[in-house]
Amino acid sequence: MAAREVVTLQIGSYSNFVGTHWWNLQESSFVYDPQQLATFPKEVNHDILFREGKTVTGQVTYTPRLVLFDLNHSLGSLKREGTLYTVDAEESVNWIGDVTLHETPKEKRNLFLEDLEETKENSDDADEIKASDLDENAEKSEEAAGGVQVRQVDPVFGKSLYNLDNEVKVWSDYLRTALHPRTIHILQDYQFNNAEQPFNVFGMGQQVVGGKTLWDQVEDRVRFFTEECDHLQGFQIFLDCHDGFGGVGASVLSYLTDEYSSKSRFTFAVTPTNLPDKTAKDRSCRIINSALSVHSGCELSSLYLPLSLSSTLWKSVGDHVTMPYLEYKADLNYHTSAVLAASIDTLTLPYRKESGASRVADITSSFSSLGRKVACLNSSIPFPLMVGSTFADTLISFGKTDPWTSLTPHVKCAVSPYFQSCVVRGIPESMVKRSDYHGLSRSFLSSCTSVDDVLRLYLAETYPSSMNAGCVMRDGLKVGSPYPHIFSPNVNHKGFVSDTKRTALSGVYSVPATTSLQSSSDIYSYIASLQECVSQFKISRHTHFLEAGMEEDDYAEMVEGLLTLAQCYETEGD
Template identity: 35%
Template sequence: MFSIEKTIVPLPIPLVPGTSSSASQEIYSGGSVQLWSDYLKVPLHPKSVYVVRQYMHDGVCGCLEAFGQGESLLQDPGCIEELEDRLHFYVEECDYLQGFQVLCDLHNGFSGVGAKVTELICDEYSGKGILTWGLTPVMSDMADYQKNVYRLMNTALGIVHLSSHSSLFCPMSLSGSLGIRPQPPITFPYINYDASLNYHSSAILAAALDTLTAPYRLCSSQGSMTHLAETLNFSGRKVVAAWASVPFPALQGYSLPDTLCTYQQDVPWKLLSSCREKKVSCCFAQSVVLRGICKEHSISSCPGKQPTSPLHACENTEQALQHYLHTVFPGAFSTSHVLEQPCSTLPPYPQFFSPLLTRQGFLLDKPPSYSSAGVESIPVLAALQSSPVLHTLLYSLYKDLRKLNTRRWASFFAAGVEQDNFQDALEELRTLSQCYEVGFEADESEDEADLD
């Protein structure tokens, strides 16, 4: 897995902590910790880390802040040769190479680095899967107008270039919007996290990512990266949205059908792709993973009686989840996977959970009278969707950038991106957004195009 972000350190996935037994009960609150990887105790091979020395990590100046700066880094023959050498080192160790995962910042110059890396991988390993995850921070510095505009331009260029060279591209963030106007961060009913702490937000995203990628990482799985991409990216829809329920709201002692029946009108997950959520049950295709639900939760809690719903008539968790998806998303192509293994939340995972959760992450009717030692694991429901909500995400970003007078931002284009190329990228962003139009959205965008 390539992780192209400020830290240049792979995200610790799966979430298996490297702590001693004496620290297993410690409650982590975050404090001065900024990133998940600050707690990373997994030894990294020297060839797995490539340090960009030309730019500072988080200084006032000398930051990698523009897409063109990132692109120019990988135009250096020495840098490309070094990257190719590291790639070949790991590829030669593979018995069966499915493809590559690329984690990349979207909002800064690393979007340009990611664009060049995915282009390099696409050219070097054609036919292999490339799944790219574009990450943005929860909180943005809205007071600094230049940084905000740079964020928008980097994000737009990143989406266009990364999606064109990837099998599948997914923007991920707990931010409520990628656009010029700030939106409140995503909230979760049973997590009390601090949106200003990357330690907290990255832990939630890591739990979702660990769940979403399980179908092609498990030895027992029949699918692959390429298979997952092909089920979701037809008709030019190479961008997908991520959804997750962290934790999945399963009541202790109740069956899975009991839980799903309470969410017939409104699915329990939250959108993790920086877009104002629409209460519309509609998607073109989806891959759904439910983990941490044991077999005893799959059937009715009252065996021998007449099933109270079609869900209760299902024989196992797989059937119950598949039936639920077909009911809530009629006409959509849905694949589902059910894993008994829950998501581990032992230290260093932050303990920001509701007191209503048991140590195994199941819901209680009321907080326990005793003091809990912390939540050790949680069930998680996560989905990748090719959905009309992406039209809102992509087209809103396009509209925000169309309103800008790009001539005012000569410093951004001095870094290497031509203004004509930027305008071409904007049109590609608009075309990409049109792949997700349905009904009134198509009419609305056509009316706005006439006004342009």
């Protein structure tokens, strides 16, 4: 069956951090070995999100259907046209007289990027950077400033492991995936991390893409990827909702709504944990931007999914989300975006499957009924499956506690959802259940013969009043380099929890995971708490929003719209 294509947009710096991990995870799951495919047929249809093309020299390429937006000086060592279609500068100069080429100093690439280029030259189908592929003495650990070892070699698997915590400044510092020249769109009017002229007001984003010349470029990029699709089913939008990119997203979503009204628009609104709340103005900007993004995003998206590893975002940035066996650093976008990307990669599997795939619209239409345009996401990465235990045992051990953690701020998974789409991946059939159950447990599990059986029975028994959908995938998350080292030492190389700790030089390469996408009355807390905060602001006092085009009547309409949206999630009978 032909692929039903999806085009992705990444709007904002943090969205690009998340998106980079997202594409890396998918490329890590590519299988090139025919013998492996014969034994383990591929589960994911990568043609849904990737496109095949050719360079000017005839080289076959495989790149994402992606348009991304970021600010000036945000690319690091990555060229704006990507890495596949570059032409030597001297060859493009047609001049009879003397020529002098003036080049700006190149950004220094970290050791991972250098090794990646060398490995690709040696082996086009390498799924991991192996020490044996490198020309230099890879067994020697490389050190960065401060004595931190950047590259080590796993003594068991011979793969290179990288500590990039101090190396990653921008998202391209760990990008494995090649990008098409039409992918990257830089907003020239603002610079990345410029404290003197921050890109921190919703209206700035609308203004910066409002000019005809620039907007024509945006349309051309989107059309390039959509017009080559045979069966376009919709769009995925990664959106920075807390700053000026919220306004860019509103403009892009408005365009998609007008031009592709029959196509689904699934928006992932992401917020980092290291927010720049140094002043009251910073805080008010973030809250107002988020409110405007929710209002416009819900109006223009088929489904809007807020995501962050901060448990609360408004009056104060709350505690960071904790998961068993995860040890991430909340101040590093490189870490937090990895958790969000792994969760998004898992939740979207139902419409990326090789066979029996659903459509994006199947999810967005189910979850957006009765005006409920906001969803919430719960995740368990890694799913805490002990060596020697079973999937059924692990679920039973949670009792009345949910086996996952909410990644949507202000939502606590406290009630049974209206709708739920649950994905389980990476659970071997050999770890489904034991054969020696007794008593009540046996009646609960006696009919289960597969992971799918266990999941469906668990959902039916635990959430009897919900509309439940389940999806089981054989393969776990591929979390080799450059995925950060955020798994506790008790997680072995296959992602299972063990009493024996990993050695300092060994890595984790795959983990089981579960996600639960929900529509729930708990979402009321997210919207109502935001509406309460923005209703207390007098927009006339926030001149930076007025100067960027905000009208007081528009602000009042937004506040009222949030109240109406929140009421859609109030529990019946309240």
